Amino acid sequence: RASGQSRTRAGLGARRGLRPSARVLRALPDRSPVSRRGQVQGEFSKQLSQFWYSQETALQLAKEAITAAGEGGRIACVSAPSVYQKLRELHREDFSVYIFEYDKRFAIYGEEFIFYDYNNPLDLPEKIAAHSFDIVIADPPYLSEECLRKTSETIKYLTQGKILLCTGAVMQEEAAKLLGVKMCKFIPEHTRTLANEFRCYVNYDSGLDHDI
Numbered sequence: 001r002a003s004g005q006s007r008t009r010a011g012l013g014a015r016r017g018l019r020p021s022a023r024v025l026r027a028l029p030d031r032s033p034v035s036r037r038g039q040v041q042g043e044f045s046k047q048l049s050q051f052w053y054s055q056e057t058a059l060q061l062a063k064e065a066i067t068a069a070g071e072g073g074r075i076a077c078v079s080a081p082s083v084y085q086k087l088r089e090l091h092r093e094d095f096s097v098y099i100f101e102y103d104k105r106f107a108i109y110g111e112e113f114i115f116y117d118y119n120n121p122l123d124l125p126e127k128i129a130a131h132s133f134d135i136v137i138a139d140p141p142y143l144s145e146e147c148l149r150k151t152s153e154t155i156k157y158l159t160q161g162k163i164l165l166c167t168g169a170v171m172q173e174e175a176a177k178l179l180g181v182k183m184c185k186f187i188p189e190h191t192r193t194l195a196n197e198f199r200c201y202v203n204y205d206s207g208l209d210h211d212i
Ligand SMILES: C[S@@+](CC[C@H](N)C(=O)[O-])C[C@H]1O[C@@H](n2cnc3c(N)ncnc32)[C@H](O)[C@@H]1O
Pocket: 048, 049, 050, 051, 052, 053, 079, 080, 081, 082, 083, 101, 102, 103, 116, 117, 118, 119, 139, 140, 141, 142
């Protein structure tokens, strides 16, 4: 699973905090979820339940993750590729970040890409140690108890404590039960209108409740 990653990374010539190289971006398939500027774009797969945050929301969530992770912190983006993208764009060396994603097109990010299927929530590479992330930000693909329960297993395995969950307002009760998170005032926005009201949830004192 993780085996082809170092080859991809070499192809990227990517250091953390940089966009993929021009050569890699030119080679991307037409329907790549990453634009030629290295950003998650409008292309999406309905089967994979892909819908992307607006640039403003992705930035706000990325900044929140950095603040919550603290100096030298480790951030896990679980099924939230546009937050991962924003974190890379910020070009900062004082945190590290991994992208846990099912869509293998994001494997262009090399060693920071971890293939992840919520159906096998603890099927992760050995290099991903338990409780090794200061904060986990997750946006599970489906609004179902099963999907949230399984994703919660991953979140609890990865985090040292802090959790930032983005999901439908209808999941509020389940989210509180499974992860002890509470709904924030901040309202995330997407590049297209969603059928369901969407919210963020945290289990710590978060800027998403203050700086509105
Ligand atoms: C609701 S979208 C969240 C994206 C987020 N709003 C963003 O802009 O980054 C769900 C994400 O889950 C991923 N996904 C789809 N199927 C999955 C699976 N079986 N396991 C884990 N993630 C999956 C999708 O590729 C997508 O990135």
